[in-house]
Amino acid sequence: MSDQTSTDLREEVRSKYAAAARAVLEPRPGVTAQSVELSGTGSCCGSSAADSCCGAGSASDAVGGFSDNLYREGETDGLPEEAVLASLGCGNPIAVADLHEGEHVLDLGSGGGIDVLLSARRVGPSGFAYGVDMTDEMLTLARANAASAGAGNVEFRKGEIENLPLPDASVDVVISNCVINLSTDKPAVLTEMFRVLVPGGRIGITDVVAEDQMSPTERAAAGSYVGCIAGALSRAEYLDGLAAAGFTGTSVTFTNEAAPGMHSAIIRAVKPAIV
Numbered sequence: 001m002s003d004q005t006s007t008d009l010r011e012e013v014r015s016k017y018a019a020a021a022r023a024v025l026e027p028r029p030g031v032t033a034q035s036v037e038l039s040g041t042g043s044c045c046g047s048s049a050a051d052s053c054c055g056a057g058s059a060s061d062a063v064g065g066f067s068d069n070l071y072r073e074g075e076t077d078g079l080p081e082e083a084v085l086a087s088l089g090c091g092n093p094i095a096v097a098d099l100h101e102g103e104h105v106l107d108l109g110s111g112g113g114i115d116v117l118l119s120a121r122r123v124g125p126s127g128f129a130y131g132v133d134m135t136d137e138m139l140t141l142a143r144a145n146a147a148s149a150g151a152g153n154v155e156f157r158k159g160e161i162e163n164l165p166l167p168d169a170s171v172d173v174v175i176s177n178c179v180i181n182l183s184t185d186k187p188a189v190l191t192e193m194f195r196v197l198v199p200g201g202r203i204g205i206t207d208v209v210a211e212d213q214m215s216p217t218e219r220a221a222a223g224s225y226v227g228c229i230a231g232a233l234s235r236a237e238y239l240d241g242l243a244a245a246g247f248t249g250t251s252v253t254f255t256n257e258a259a260p261g262m263h264s265a266i267i268r269a270v271k272p273a274i275v
């Protein structure tokens with residue numbers, strides 16, 4: 001991909017998610033973060049909501065595609081409504097990551113902050129949860145949600161997941177919910193996850209993943225890049241990429257077929273304790 005194409009795609013993604021955040025920050029009748037994400041040329045797996053991809057399994061507005069309930073009954077109780085309304089994930093990385101008291105967690109592409117706030121609860125006051133997002137409007141929303149939740153152990157940083165604004169070996173766990181498929185440089189994301197993890201640290205990620213036989217053209221036919229599916233890695237590409245970055249104990253498990261050949265998936269891996 002040329003530098004120009006990559007920059008153009010990233011700006012398209014940023015503008016789409018800025019509009020999704022504004023739908024929550026400045027509510028208008030009939031406009032939701034999910035409907036914005038699926039609107040216009042950015043619609044993902046097809047032209048109807050029933051074919052939708054990210055956002056389809058939002059905590060508040062499940063419309064098909066991915067699983068209907070990303071979060072367990074009661075799991076989002078007590079969170080600011082705006083954090084739940086802005087949920088645009090395709091899984092529940094908190095459930096995948098098995099977080100413990102005192103751990104330091106990083107959420108890649110933290111959006112309105114739902115998974116950072118849930119992580120912060122899980123790791124408690126002796127732990128910490130960071131979110132990184134490149135979209136100013138999402139950061140504004142996430143910071144407002146953290147303030148309204150009274151969460152003292154969270155921080156949202158502006159940055160790109162291909163060049164994370166965190167030092168080496170600074171977090172125990174990296175989570176992410178339906179974001180890596182949007183990246184124009186996925187090897188850089190995998191390398192950055194490895195860099196910021198402590199030795200022995202782990203990833204617990206949910207993402208959109210293609211079956212191995214799907215060609216890039218077939219993936220593109222499943223929807224636009226912005227809507228998330230066309231940019232997806234295949235299962236083998238994910239496993240190879242994680243191994244190339246240095247991870248061990250890798251697995252990519254399909255959980256729900258969102259469109260023919262395209263799945264929401266759980267991705268797990270470990271940074272070896274001795275690198």
Ligand SMILES: C[S@@+](CC[C@H](N)C(=O)[O-])C[C@H]1O[C@@H](n2cnc3c(N)ncnc32)[C@H](O)[C@@H]1O
Binds near residue numbers: 159
């Ligand atoms: C599909 S939404 C998911 C948001 C959140 N994880 C959730 O589950 O609600 C994608 C988010 O990732 C951010 N994002 C996309 N590409 C990014 C990149 N390359 N670097 C940083 N953030 C990115 C967008 O701004 C947006 O907030």
